[in-house]
Amino acid sequence: MCVMAEIVALGCGLVGEFVISELINEGHDLTVVGLEIPEPLKNRCSTIIGDALEFVNNLNGNPLVINMLPGIIGNSVRKRLLEKNIDVVDLAFTIEDPREYNELATNNNCRLVYDVGIAPGFSNLLVAKAIEHLGEIDDCKIRVGGNPLKQDKEWSYMAPFSPTDVIEEYERPARIIQNNNAIEVPAISDLQIINYEEVTNGKIGSLQAFLTDGLRSLLDYNTCKNMSEYTLRWPGHIEKFLELEKQGMLNGKNRSKTISNLVNSWKFTKERGEFTLLDVSIKSKNGNKRWIVFDEGNQNASSMARTTGLVTLGFVNEMLNGNIPVGVFAPEELHQIEGLTERITNKLTNEAVLINELF
Numbered sequence: 001m002c003v004m005a006e007i008v009a010l011g012c013g014l015v016g017e018f019v020i021s022e023l024i025n026e027g028h029d030l031t032v033v034g035l036e037i038p039e040p041l042k043n044r045c046s047t048i049i050g051d052a053l054e055f056v057n058n059l060n061g062n063p064l065v066i067n068m069l070p071g072i073i074g075n076s077v078r079k080r081l082l083e084k085n086i087d088v089v090d091l092a093f094t095i096e097d098p099r100e101y102n103e104l105a106t107n108n109n110c111r112l113v114y115d116v117g118i119a120p121g122f123s124n125l126l127v128a129k130a131i132e133h134l135g136e137i138d139d140c141k142i143r144v145g146g147n148p149l150k151q152d153k154e155w156s157y158m159a160p161f162s163p164t165d166v167i168e169e170y171e172r173p174a175r176i177i178q179n180n181n182a183i184e185v186p187a188i189s190d191l192q193i194i195n196y197e198e199v200t201n202g203k204i205g206s207l208q209a210f211l212t213d214g215l216r217s218l219l220d221y222n223t224c225k226n227m228s229e230y231t232l233r234w235p236g237h238i239e240k241f242l243e244l245e246k247q248g249m250l251n252g253k254n255r256s257k258t259i260s261n262l263v264n265s266w267k268f269t270k271e272r273g274e275f276t277l278l279d280v281s282i283k284s285k286n287g288n289k290r291w292i293v294f295d296e297g298n299q300n301a302s303s304m305a306r307t308t309g310l311v312t313l314g315f316v317n318e319m320l321n322g323n324i325p326v327g328v329f330a331p332e333e334l335h336q337i338e339g340l341t342e343r344i345t346n347k348l349t350n351e352a353v354l355i356n357e358l359f
Contacts, residue, residue: 005029005320008059010052010077011068012037014160014268015091015117018305019066019312020045031063056080064319066312067092070162082110087324089315090114091308093165095172099217102328112328116315117308118293119144119229119278120216121331125344126280126291127218128335134284137224141281143194143209145232146304149273149296156234158274159266160304166266167259169231170241171250174211175219177227182219187212188238192230196277199292199356204275208235217330232277268302276303290358293348310351314344 005028009020012034020041024030030045033055037047048055052069056077065081067074067090074092081088082101085108090098098114105112115121123142131137146160159166173184192209214229244250249258278293297303315331318324323337335341349355 006061006063007031007316008033008063008065009068010034010056010065011070011074011092012041013068013070013162014302015305015308015312016068017041018301018309019068019316022309022313023316053077053080056084059084059086062086064089064316066090066316068312071165071168078112079104082108082112085110087319088112089116089312089319091116091312093117093120097217099328099330105328106326109326111319111324111326113315113319113324113331113334114328115216115330116312118276118304118311120214120218121308121311122293122344122348123229123278123280124218124331125335125341127221127224127282128332129341130280130282130284130289131221131223132335134282134286134289135223137282137284138226139283140224140227141230141279142214142228143230143232143279143281144214144277145207146276146302147207147232147234147274149203149275151234151236155240155265156237157266158268158272159263160268160274160276160302163263163266164259167250167262169212169214170238172213174213174228175215176211176229177215177219177224180225185211188242190228190230191238193235194232194279196279196292199358200275200277200294203296204277204294206235207232207277208238210238218332221332232279270302273297274303276307278307288359292356292358293353294356295353298352306351307348307353310347310353311344314347317343317347 007028007030009032017038024044033048033052053076065086065088069092075094075096082104087110174187188210190211193206195206196204209230209232212231275296281290295303295307
């Protein structure tokens with residue numbers, strides 16, 4: 001059950017379109033702001049085509065805002081929204097840490113929950129749940145990726161969110177926890193081949209995992225000796241990217257053309273079958289836990305839109321129902337709210353997202 005509300009959605013990409021459509025179906029009053037608005041939404045809610053920061057600067061009233069803008073643009077609106085005493089559910093993935101605005105949110109009696117996707121997001125809740133049951137963790141590996149169901153002779157990849165954010169992920173050093181210390185290691189290191197055939201009923205075989213910088217707030221959770229996050233791709237994909245780097249195609253005057261080519265090559269096509277897989281594997285002296293989350297999407301939305309968007313919608317419900325305290329919070333910091341993790345898990349499973357607990 002969710003309180004009906006006035007909601008502003010900033011950004012309307014693949015995930016945003018799904019979130020917005022679901023909120024409209026639930027009866028909320030939606031205003032959508034973006035540089036492009038999908039045609040199916042234009043007659044279903046109020047739409048504003050334009051700059052999100054300019055809109056936020058002129059925003060009056062007290063709507064709930066969902067920040068689904070890409071990269072650095074998403075970070076640019078956070079402070080301004082909290083200055084206006086506005087509650088925010090924040091999906092924008094940026095290198096900046098939203099917790100720097102905790103004092104501002106507290107002083108202004110408002111709330112911001114960030115990283116409300118599948119990973120980071122739902123993965124954080126699973127880690128917190130494991131710690132609750134097992135105590136201190138010896139090793140935690142989070143592996144996640146969205147890919148086409150079938151490999152091809154090119155990249156075997158479609159970007160379900162901003163391709164430039166994907167490139168940044170491949171290039172940014174990965175922060176991991178090693179022997180209780182946060183350290184930086186090169187991205188696209190520690191390559192592994194992992195077989196997922198059994199846990200996906202034969203639909204997916206072996207995938208390649210490599211380190212990327214996705215732990216975010218979990219770096220400060222202080223209850224894990226070793227922790228790392230890996231991106232999952234079909235074998236061969238990342239080797240093609242590394243070859244571009246080796247040839248100098250991502251440096252100097254070659255960079256802009258190469259990125260433009262990658263954006264075109266990785267363009268998401270709704271007609272092509274795809275999947276999202278999250279693998280959270282945890283070991284401790286008191287036992288082990290492993291969760292596999294798997295989805296193939298459906299005719300209405302891609303798997304990444306569903307898995308990410310349903311978690312976002314779960315936190316929207318928590319915010320509207322008054323369950324989120326004042327301040328800025330990462331998902332794992334809210335696990336102790338009675339029933340929150342279970343409600344968000346049910347949000348996924350009720351829409352036929354498969355979640356298997358293996359230990």
